[in-house]
Amino acid sequence: MKIGLGSDNNAFKLKTIIKEHLEDLGIEVKDFGCHSEDAVDYPDVAFEVAEAVSKEDVDRGILLCGTGIGVCVAANKYPGIRAALAHDEYSAERAQLSNNAQILTMGAQIVGPEVAKKVVSAYVNAQWAEGSKRKVDKIIDREKEFMSQNYKDAVTKGC
Incomplete structure (x- = not known):
């Protein structure tokens, strides 16, 4: 599996943790940024990940911002994309099982690193x-x- 990963500057630190977690799980990661805590507009990153998923350059995507809402709204504007906001394991699993959501979104100001890792694991382990x-x-x-x-x-x- 190959995951497209992206965040705005509000979630840069969590993105770094999630990237390492995915790699520890043996999952290939394509990092779409941001690459520092310098200001980045979340729609720009969300559109890049959504396009990569749409073109099947990656199998799925994970997007992070402060709340997870902004990247979710932005990614869902891309034709053919179903992005789902999840801050718990059950919702992340159901995003895939019930909705075939190609993109998971989370908020760095909502969940801490340990919960975020569990949410990501639930999402990547669920299969439509x-x-x-x-x-x-x-x-x-x-x-x-x-x-x-x-x-x-x-x-x-x-x-």
């Missing part, structure tokens, strides 16, 4: 078994509908 395929397919179908030309025209006009 198509148990909720009918529901996930509804989400995919609605997204395709919204991406139709008529919807694109409405958005362009500001409706």
